[in-house]
Amino acid sequence: MYVAVKGGERAIENAHRLLANARRGSHNVPEVTLDQISEQLGLAVDRVMSEGSLYDRELAALAIKQARGDLIEAIFLVRAFRATLPRFGASEPVETGAMRVQRRVSSTFKDIPGGQILGPTFDYTHRLLDPSLAEGFVPEAPATAEASSAPTPRVTDILGRDGLIESSPQAEKGASVGDLTREPLNFPADRDLRLQNLARGDEGFLLAMGYSTQRGYGRNHPFAGEIRFGEVEVEFFAEDAGFAVPLGSIELTECQMVNQFKGSATEAPCFTRGYGLAFGQSERKTMSMALVDRALRARELGEEAAAPAQDEEFVMSHSDNVQATGFVEHLKLPHYVDFQSELGLLRKLRQEFTDANAAESMKEAAE
Amino acid sequence: MNAPAYNFAYLDEQTKRMIRRAILKAIAIPGYQVPFASREMPMPYGWGTGGVQVTAAILGPKDVLKVIDQGSDDTTNAISIRKFFAKTAGVATTTATEDATVIQTRHRIPETALHENQVLVYQVPIPEPLRFLEPRETETRRMHALAEYGLMHVKLYEDIARFGHIATAYAYPVKVNARYVMDPSPTPKFDNPKMDNCPALQLFGAGREKRIYAIPPYTTVVSLDFEDHPFEPYRFNAPCALCGAENSYLDEIVTDDKGGRMFVCSDTDYCEGRQAAGHRGSLSAAPYKEKAHGGSNG
Amino acid sequence: MTTIAELPPGFVDKVLSAQSTFRSVMDAMARPGSVQRIVPMAGAPAMMMRGTAAIALTLFDHDTPIWLDARMTESSDVVKWLKFHTGAPVVQDCSIASFALISDGAALPALERFALGSNEYPDRSTTLIVQVDSLAAGRGFELRGPGIDSVATLQAAIRPADLFERLRVNEALFPRGIDVVLVADDAVVAIPRTTRVVNKES
Ligand SMILES: [Zn+2]
Numbered sequence: 001m002y003v004a005v006k007g008g009e010r011a012i013e014n015a016h017r018l019l020a021n022a023r024r025g026s027h028n029v030p031e032v033t034l035d036q037i038s039e040q041l042g043l044a045v046d047r048v049m050s051e052g053s054l055y056d057r058e059l060a061a062l063a064i065k066q067a068r069g070d071l072i073e074a075i076f077l078v079r080a081f082r083a084t085l086p087r088f089g090a091s092e093p094v095e096t097g098a099m100r101v102q103r104r105v106s107s108t109f110k111d112i113p114g115g116q117i118l119g120p121t122f123d124y125t126h127r128l129l130d131p132s133l134a135e136g137f138v139p140e141a142p143a144t145a146e147a148s149s150a151p152t153p154r155v156t157d158i159l160g161r162d163g164l165i166e167s168s169p170q171a172e173k174g175a176s177v178g179d180l181t182r183e184p185l186n187f188p189a190d191r192d193l194r195l196q197n198l199a200r201g202d203e204g205f206l207l208a209m210g211y212s213t214q215r216g217y218g219r220n221h222p223f224a225g226e227i228r229f230g231e232v233e234v235e236f237f238a239e240d241a242g243f244a245v246p247l248g249s250i251e252l253t254e255c256q257m258v259n260q261f262k263g264s265a266t267e268a269p270c271f272t273r274g275y276g277l278a279f280g281q282s283e284r285k286t287m288s289m290a291l292v293d294r295a296l297r298a299r300e301l302g303e304e305a306a307a308p309a310q311d312e313e314f315v316m317s318h319s320d321n322v323q324a325t326g327f328v329e330h331l332k333l334p335h336y337v338d339f340q341s342e343l344g345l346l347r348k349l350r351q352e353f354t355d356a357n358a359a360e361s362m363k364e365a366a367e
Numbered sequence: 368m369n370a371p372a373y374n375f376a377y378l379d380e381q382t383k384r385m386i387r388r389a390i391l392k393a394i395a396i397p398g399y400q401v402p403f404a405s406r407e408m409p410m411p412y413g414w415g416t417g418g419v420q421v422t423a424a425i426l427g428p429k430d431v432l433k434v435i436d437q438g439s440d441d442t443t444n445a446i447s448i449r450k451f452f453a454k455t456a457g458v459a460t461t462t463a464t465e466d467a468t469v470i471q472t473r474h475r476i477p478e479t480a481l482h483e484n485q486v487l488v489y490q491v492p493i494p495e496p497l498r499f500l501e502p503r504e505t506e507t508r509r510m511h512a513l514a515e516y517g518l519m520h521v522k523l524y525e526d527i528a529r530f531g532h533i534a535t536a537y538a539y540p541v542k543v544n545a546r547y548v549m550d551p552s553p554t555p556k557f558d559n560p561k562m563d564n565c566p567a568l569q570l571f572g573a574g575r576e577k578r579i580y581a582i583p584p585y586t587t588v589v590s591l592d593f594e595d596h597p598f599e600p601y602r603f604n605a606p607c608a609l610c611g612a613e614n615s616y617l618d619e620i621v622t623d624d625k626g627g628r629m630f631v632c633s634d635t636d637y638c639e640g641r642q643a644a645g646h647r648g649s650l651s652a653a654p655y656k657e658k659a660h661g662g663s664n665g
Numbered sequence: 666m667t668t669i670a671e672l673p674p675g676f677v678d679k680v681l682s683a684q685s686t687f688r689s690v691m692d693a694m695a696r697p698g699s700v701q702r703i704v705p706m707a708g709a710p711a712m713m714m715r716g717t718a719a720i721a722l723t724l725f726d727h728d729t730p731i732w733l734d735a736r737m738t739e740s741s742d743v744v745k746w747l748k749f750h751t752g753a754p755v756v757q758d759c760s761i762a763s764f765a766l767i768s769d770g771a772a773l774p775a776l777e778r779f780a781l782g783s784n785e786y787p788d789r790s791t792t793l794i795v796q797v798d799s800l801a802a803g804r805g806f807e808l809r810g811p812g813i814d815s816v817a818t819l820q821a822a823i824r825p826a827d828l829f830e831r832l833r834v835n836e837a838l839f840p841r842g843i844d845v846v847l848v849a850d851d852a853v854v855a856i857p858r859t860t861r862v863v864n865k866e867s
Contacts, residue, residue, distance in 0.1 A: 008443045009450075076411070083407040084373060086381075184402035184577050187505050313503055323575050326412030330492070333414065333444055336618055337437045337474045337633055338537035341555035343619065344601045345536040352531060375680045384726050387687045388763070391724075392788035394694045395844045395857035397811050401788045425691065427684040483696075512784035512840075544811050544859065546840065566814070568695045583695050583812035583859075 023068050037061040046251075046280025047071055051321065052078030053181070053200050054085075055250050055279055072202075076322045083181070090177040092235040092244050096254045096277075097154050101230035103281075106155045108223050108258055114152030119229065120281070155226040156256045156273065165258060165271040187313050194296055194316065198289045199278060201319030207284060209309040210291030218295045218307030222274065225258035229281050253278050255286035259294045262301050272301060376423040376456040382406055386424035386579070390570060393581035398543030399511070400494050400578040408574065415448055416574030418471050418490035425486060425570075426452065426469060431459045433467035438475035438616065438633035445473070462636050474537075476558040478615045478637040481567035483584065489552045491573035494580065496540040496550040516548050519591065527596055536601060542589045543582055557600045557616045562588040607632045608650040610641035672742070673708025675722050675750040682707070686723040690846065693855035698808040698817030700800050703851045710742035712768050714796050716848040718746075725751035725764060732762035732779075732791070736769040759791065767795040770824030776831055776843050787840035790858075798822040800849040805865030812857070818865065819854060823847065829862035836861070 024031065038045055038061040048060040052075045060078060067073035103119025106112050159165040169191075171177075178193040185193065198206060213220055231251055235244040255276035263269025274294025276286030296312050298305035308314055318324060374380065382404075389403040408416040426432065432452055436445040440462040448471060449460050461467050464479040473490040481487060493499075497507040500518045510516065519540060526534040533539075539556035543549045551559060552571060562569065562582060569582040582588060592598035603617050608629045615637060617630040629650060632638035642651065676682035682705030689701040709718035725731060731753045737743050743766075744755055759765055759779050767773055773795070782790035803822030806829065809815070825831070828845075835842040835858040842858030856862065 008441045008446045012443055012446060076407075079407040080409040084377075084379060086379065181404065181407075183404050186402065313505065317504075322407065323412045326414060326416075327492070327575055328413075329411060330413030333473075334437045334442055335474070335553070337555055337616070338553045340603075340617070340619055340633075341536035341557065341601055344603055345532070345534065349530050349532065349534075375684075380680060380683065381726060383683070383687075384724055385728065387691070388724055388729070389788070390691060391694050391792070391844070392790075394691070394812070395842075395859065396787050396840050397859065399787060399840060402786075425684075425688065427688060428681065508785050568691075581695075583857075585814045586811040 023066070032065060034058055034061040034065065037064050043281060044069075044071060044074075046278075046282050047203060047285070048074045048078055049280055050278040050282050050285060051075045051200055051202065052082065054078050054082045072321045072325050076325070079322055087179075087182065089236065090179075091247065092237055093171065094232045094234060094250075094252065096228065096232055096252065097152075097157065099152070099228055099230040099232050099252070099254075101152050101228050103230070104152060104226065104228040106224070106226045108155060108225050112155055112158070112226075114148070114150045121283075152228070154228075154256065156258065159225070159258065159271065163268065163270060166262070166273060168273065185316065187316075188299075189312060189316060191293075191297070194312065195275065195277070195289075195293060197316045197319055198276070198292055201289070202321035202324070203282075203285045203288065205319050205321065205324075206288035206292055209295070209315060210288035212307065213291050213295050213309045218298065218305075218310040219260075220272075220274070220291070220294045221260035222291055222294065223258040224287065225256045227253065227255045227283055227287065229253045229283070251280050253280065253282045253286045255283070255290045257287075257290040257294055272297070373455060376426050376452065377409075378406065378420065378423045382420075383424045386420055389579045390421065390424065390581065393570070393579050394568070394583050396547075397583055397586050398547030398549040398580060400573075400580045402577055403579050405574045405577040410447070410451070412575035413492060414444060415471070415473060415490040417572030417576075417579070418473070418488050418574075419448060419451070419572070420574060421488050421570050421572035421579060422452065422469060422471050423456075425488075426456050426458060428456070428458065430468045431461050431466055433461050433464065433470045433636075434472075435470065435475060435477070435634075435636075436473040437618070438477070439635040441635060463640075464634075464636050474553050474555075475616070475633060476554060476561045478612075478632070478634040479640070481561075481565055483566045485567040487565075487567050487569045489554075489569065489571045491550065491552045491571045491578070492575070493538075494550055494571065494573040494576050494578040496538075496548050511547060514546060516542075519548060520593075523591060524593070527593070533592070533596060533598075539598075540591050542591060544586050545589075548591070549580065549582075549588075555601065555616060556590065556598070557602050559588070559590045559598070560600060564588075603630055605630045606648060607638060607641075608648040610638045610646045610651070611648040612638065612641055612646070672746050672749055673710055673718075676705055676707045676719070678705075679722075681705075682719070683723040686719045689853060690720060690723070690855065693846065693853045694844070694857055695812050696817075697810060697812045697856055697860040698806075698819045698854060700819075701853050703853060710740060710746040712737055712740045712743055713746075713766070714848050714850055716851050716853055717766065717794055717796055720794060720846065720848070720853070721747060721751055721753075721764075721766075725753040727752045727754070729753050729763035730756040730761050732756055732759040732765040734765070734767045734769055735772060737766050762791045765791050765793050767793060770795055770797065770828065773825050773828070776834055779843055781838060781841040781843065784841060787842065790842060790844065793843060793845045795823070795828070795845060795847050797824065797847050797849050800847060800852040800854050807863050807865050808856075808860050810857075810860040813860070819862075821847065821849075821854070829856070829864075832856060832860075832862065835859075 038057045044064055045057055045060045048063055048071055049055050063074035063077040101117055104117045156165055180193050180196055231249045233249050234247045236247050237244045257274035259272045259274055261269045261271050274290035276289030278285045292309055295309035298310040385404055389401045393401045408419055434445045434449040436442040452458055453460055464477040469486050471488040495507050497510055500522055501507050523533050537555045538550055538553045539559055541549050541551055564585055566584050568584055571580045590598040606613050607615055609631050612632055615632045618633045620629045622629055685705050686703050689703050693701040703716045703719045705719055707718050707722055709715045747753055756762055779791035782788060799822040803820050806819045808817040844858055845856040847854045
């Protein structure tokens, strides 16, 4: 006698209850608060906001908590929420040249107007596990000084004044901005859509792709012209009011790579650009993004495009971790029906193979 | 914190309009994959987001929804999707194929013949039938534009040369209305003949790959084959152990670790309907009925 | 001049009315020649039938450029109503229109002037919404093609009288082509590009 398996609904409910308990962990340990996540795991929050395409620290912290620290799951939660929000339009371009910088480094010039500012960075920390952080650590108050009023122009603009780097393309006033979350993507894609794809793209994927260009798979001779992190104002042009309305300020990281020069009989040689921009402090992400952005410009710059990082369709189709994780993980859904069909075919082929061999050896025996 | 508020059937109206326009073009060009701006859904890509978006765009309060995965209403993903719509659209749900106006499916076409007042919505993982022969979208799009399907025939013929048969058992490519080669989603090839001249409208949604396509009712759907190697639907040669059906697609159940096997209908509604009508198989038992708990749907 | 407050209203229940209207249009497109009814009612500016108004409210938005024929364009109410309720841009160039609204069939431009899509993207084509006198009485037609169980019949009084002859370009153009939705008051019939129409008698 056979009884078909049922009760899936109850199994789901029980699994979710179990998950809620696993998420909470031991009740002897205080529950983590959103403020704690936002304040003390700030870089995780930054990543979730960037790849989740939604600037909201509180929601990102909630997503991280709900996802038990699984950042791709948290990004997914934020994206699914974002998809339900009405879209009012695109902001005015942010002026990163007017950023209130907390950190700013250039590897191309020793000194730059406004100065190099090391800021809060892991760079030059010795990666030794610090037992004093384990509990009750109170850091020394940060050193302070009078805020500098010196402007901090972008290094690429300084190069640009002498024509040493290609000019940054200027959007036409009122030109529409592509949005791959609202329109289906077609190839070849324009740079606005490519950059949007990379900004939402998985940090690990972009890191590997960017790294591969450094190792020779589409080498583009990068210099970190400038990496800056700080606060910028966001403005929205309100048609009713007829002027740009300030929406508030956000933290951004911007990376401008200065790359291999181009030139031709009609055009003086100049450096080319790769660009990266992300919410919060996301240096690894923006540097990788800038490398990949430059790699994806191969065709436009008349270079041979043979390496994976230069392959627009390959990069853009596989950069999104929410898509990737969904499809990889869908393999755990039932596939009984298609597997059964495959099994039937395989059995038939094996049977025919056995029969044919048997017939062959009979024939040999008879001869 | 702003508590999220969701629209009827979850999707916002602008998204529904976009999907609805894509559905109309898909119907007008049978088998052609219409690109659409697939949204991020509250379930993972690859788990039915395309089907869910199509269903959400067509579903109304008068509809009766059935959701199956592997032919069964009781697989966890089917339950999960059915609950999603019961919650966000408040629609009536059913497991009876006959009573449903919208059926969302993954990997099967119901055994009970569909009728004119039904829409069958397929969840599609990889909508492009040529994708495994040519990974580039720019190339496959050109091949469809020119109806240049030689590569597909070469692949099928290579199978014959190597194995003596076409070695595709599921997601078996079809040609729709004598023009577009189309992926039927990973249904077993057993189901392919049901797509041909079907009275119901068939809609296909691929969320991650952002494509919608359709087969209008009463449209010719032919499984690709060769004159000397005609298409053959596969079915394990046994009656269902529960209802005795001789013409339904079967799940293989492993009953022990000594080679014990039994075969039962993959379409649970069909099997239960037959048992209710008095049909019996070799291992029949009254199927266990789940008791309602915390409200019922389905 | 009509002010916004005086414009005919849209749907009372936007969500469910749009769903119901869409299902009628979807069924029409899936079953060419079948007459579907549009149930939800919205106000409609003069020149626009109520079926047309419901379809506009259901399918038009910022992303769909709309082309209006001369008679529709003359009515400033139509333009204002569309802008207010749908936000759809009204364009002069019918070759970039997602939808075209035709109230005066006699002045229908050559079909080739509308967007026909490309072989790569045949979906990027104009859907014509043509207001006609009747979808219940008039000349008899026979329709064949996908969506039709062998043959469907339609009685309709339409202008231009040779619309279906002109739509035969779809045969050679396929997969490019023009899809048509005929509207008579609250009745709709769709003729997608795959449908072949012939006069019944004669
Ligand atoms: Zn059975």
